[in-house]
Amino acid sequence: MSSQPHTVMRVADLVPEGAAGVTLILDGALDCQPGQFIMAWLPGIEERPFSVMDDAPLSLSVAHVGPFTHALCLLQPGDRLWLRGPYGHGFALHGAHPLLIAGGSGAAGLTLLAKRARPRGDQVSVVLGARTADLLMLRWRYEELGCVVAIATDDGSCGLCGTALDACNALDGPQHDVLYACGPEPMLRAVARYARDRALPCWVSLERVMKCGIGVCGSCHCGERLVCADGPVFASSVLL
Amino acid sequence: MTDLCVELCGVKLPTPLVLASGIWGCCAETLVRAAREGAGAVTAKSCSLEPRVGHPNPTVLPWSGGLINAVGLSNPGAPAERDVLRTARGELAQLGVPLIASVYGHSVEGFWEAVRLIAQAEPDFIELNISCPNVESEFGKPFALDPDAAGRVTAAARAVYAGKLLVKLSPNAPEIVAVARAVAAAGADGLTAVNTLGPGMLIDVRARRPVLANRVGGISGPALHPVAVRCVYELAGALDLPIIGTGGVRSGEDALRMVMAGATAVGVGSALCGEGIGVFRRILNELEGLMTEEGIDHLADVRGCAHV
Numbered sequence: 001m002s003s004q005p006h007t008v009m010r011v012a013d014l015v016p017e018g019a020a021g022v023t024l025i026l027d028g029a030l031d032c033q034p035g036q037f038i039m040a041w042l043p044g045i046e047e048r049p050f051s052v053m054d055d056a057p058l059s060l061s062v063a064h065v066g067p068f069t070h071a072l073c074l075l076q077p078g079d080r081l082w083l084r085g086p087y088g089h090g091f092a093l094h095g096a097h098p099l100l101i102a103g104g105s106g107a108a109g110l111t112l113l114a115k116r117a118r119p120r121g122d123q124v125s126v127v128l129g130a131r132t133a134d135l136l137m138l139r140w141r142y143e144e145l146g147c148v149v150a151i152a153t154d155d156g157s158c159g160l161c162g163t164a165l166d167a168c169n170a171l172d173g174p175q176h177d178v179l180y181a182c183g184p185e186p187m188l189r190a191v192a193r194y195a196r197d198r199a200l201p202c203w204v205s206l207e208r209v210m211k212c213g214i215g216v217c218g219s220c221h222c223g224e225r226l227v228c229a230d231g232p233v234f235a236s237s238v239l240l
Numbered sequence: 241m242t243d244l245c246v247e248l249c250g251v252k253l254p255t256p257l258v259l260a261s262g263i264w265g266c267c268a269e270t271l272v273r274a275a276r277e278g279a280g281a282v283t284a285k286s287c288s289l290e291p292r293v294g295h296p297n298p299t300v301l302p303w304s305g306g307l308i309n310a311v312g313l314s315n316p317g318a319p320a321e322r323d324v325l326r327t328a329r330g331e332l333a334q335l336g337v338p339l340i341a342s343v344y345g346h347s348v349e350g351f352w353e354a355v356r357l358i359a360q361a362e363p364d365f366i367e368l369n370i371s372c373p374n375v376e377s378e379f380g381k382p383f384a385l386d387p388d389a390a391g392r393v394t395a396a397a398r399a400v401y402a403g404k405l406l407v408k409l410s411p412n413a414p415e416i417v418a419v420a421r422a423v424a425a426a427g428a429d430g431l432t433a434v435n436t437l438g439p440g441m442l443i444d445v446r447a448r449r450p451v452l453a454n455r456v457g458g459i460s461g462p463a464l465h466p467v468a469v470r471c472v473y474e475l476a477g478a479l480d481l482p483i484i485g486t487g488g489v490r491s492g493e494d495a496l497r498m499v500m501a502g503a504t505a506v507g508v509g510s511a512l513c514g515e516g517i518g519v520f521r522r523i524l525n526e527l528e529g530l531m532t533e534e535g536i537d538h539l540a541d542v543r544g545c546a547h548v
Contacts, residue, residue: 004442005451039298041298084302214300217262229517
C-alpha cells in the first residue's frame with residue numbers, strides 16, 4: 001500500500017440501464033471475489049461503496065439515487081474514477097443449480113457470481129425484480145452469461161406482475177439447490193423465509209450506509225455485525 | 241502462570257486491552273461483541289450534547305502508515321447515547337467488562353451538560369475527549385493543547401460526575417506533561433494517551449487535491465505508535481495517574497511495550513482495520529506468549545520498567 005489510498009481507472013465504455021442508471025466499464029481489472037465491494041470516489045463530490053459488477057474489465061452499475069450517483073451517471077469515456085478495495089467477504093460457490101434473486105440495483109451484486117458459476121457447468125437461474133420495466137438493470141449481462149432469466153415487475157410492464165419472490169414460485173426447470181440474493185431488505189427477508197421453508201442454503205448481500213468500508217467506523221453495523229467487514233454477504237439466517 | 245487481569249483506577253479489567261473510542265463502538269451490540277472477543281474494557285464512540293452528522297466521505301482512509309481519519313465526531317447526541325450506554329452496560333456487566341463512555345464538547349458548558357446526561361447511564365468510566373484534531377475548522381484548537389483549558393474542562397466535568405474520570409490527551413500538545421498535571425489537579429482519575437496525531441493530510445496527485453473531504457485528519461496506526469509510546473513514557477515518569485496507552489498497538493509486543501513505558505491498560509483501535517474484531521484474541525495470545533517467554537507473571541511487575 002502506498003500513501004495514495006486510491007487507484008485510478010478511466011471509463012472505457014458505458015451501457016445505459018434504462019431509467020435506472022448506467023453501467024460503467026473501466027479500463028482495468030480487479031482481482032476479487034463475487035459479492036465483494038469497492039469504494040468509488042469522485043474528487044470533491046463523494047465516496048461510496050459499489051458492488052463489483054464485473055472484475056475484468058472492472059465494471060460498476062450505478063443506479064441513479066442522489067447527487068453522487070447522478071455525477072457518476074454523467075461520466076463519459078475517458079473520464080477518471082478513483083477506487084479502493086476490494087473489501088468485505090463475498091459469496092462462495094455452492095451447489096450445481098443456483099437461483100440468483102435480485103431486486104433493483106441489487107442485480108449488480110450477483111453478476112460476478114453468475115460469471116464464476118457458469119464455467120463450472122452450473123445451471124444458473126436468475127430472477128430480476130424491479131418496480132417497472134425501465135428500472136430493470138443488467139438483464140443483458142445475465143443473458144450474455146447464459147443464465148435463465150425470469151423477470152418480475154410491480155406494475156407488470158415486463159415479465160410477471162408481482163414480486164421477485166412471486167417469480168421464484170412460478171419458475172419451471174431444475175430443482176434449485178442454493179439461493180443467493182441481493183436487493184432491498186424486505187425482499188431479502190422474504191427470500192430468507194422462502195429458503196428456510198424449503199430447507200435451502202441461502203446467502204444474502206446486505207446494504208447499509210457505509211463510510212470507511214474497512215471495519216473501523218462502525219456506521220454500517222447490523223446488530224453486532226459490521227456489513228463492511230463481516231459481510232456484506234451473510235447466511236440468510238441473520239435476517240430471520 | 242501468566243495473568244492478564246489488570247486494575248485501572250481500582251476497576252478490574254479481565255484483559256489489558258481496551259477498545260479505543262471511535263472504533264466500532266457506535267452501538268451496544270458492537271461494544272458487547274468486542275468484549276466477548278477479548279477486550280478487557282470497551283470505549284463507546286464520543287458523544288456530544290447535540291447530535292452531529294460528521295464530515296462527508298471520504299472520512300477514513302488506509303495508507304502505508306496506518307489510517308487517516310476525519311469522521312467528524314458523528315454521534316446521536318447525549319440523550320440517545322445515554323440509552324445506548326444503558327443497554328450496553330447491562331450486558332457488559334454480565335461479562336465483567338467495564339464500559340467507558342466518551343464525551344466531547346466544543347465548550348466547557350457543552351462538556352458539562354453532556355457529562356451530566358451520560359453519567360445517568362452509570363458507565364464504569366467517563367473519558368473526556370478533549371483532543372480530537374478533526375473539528376478545528378469548526379471549533380478551533382482542541383482543549384488538550386492548552387493546560388489551562390484542559391484543566392477547566394476537567395474541573396467542570398468533575399463537578400457533575402463523581403465516578404471514574406479519564407481524560408484523553410493529544411500527542412500534539414507542546415508539553416503533554418503540563419496538560420496532564422492540569423487535568424490531574426482538576427480531578428482526573430486517569431489518562432488515555434493518546435488521541436490521533438496531526439492533523440495530517442494526504443493529497444492525491446492525480447486528483448490534485450486532499451483525499452479527505454475535511455482535507456485534514458488524525459493519523460493513527462503504526463505511524464502514531466512511537467509517538468504514543470514516548471507520550472506514555474513521559475507521562476508515567478512525571479505523574480502517578482493510571483494510563484490507557486493507546487496508539488498504533490497491533491501486536492502483543494506493541495502492547496507489552498506500552499506497559500513497559502508505563503501504561504496500566506492498552507488501547508486498540510486502528511488495528512481492527514483489515515483484521516477485524518479477531519485482533520483482540522490474537523494480540524492477547526501474542527502477549528501471553530511473550531510474557532511466558534520473558535518470565536513475566538503479571539503486567540504490573542513490568543509496568544514502567546523501561547524507565548532507565
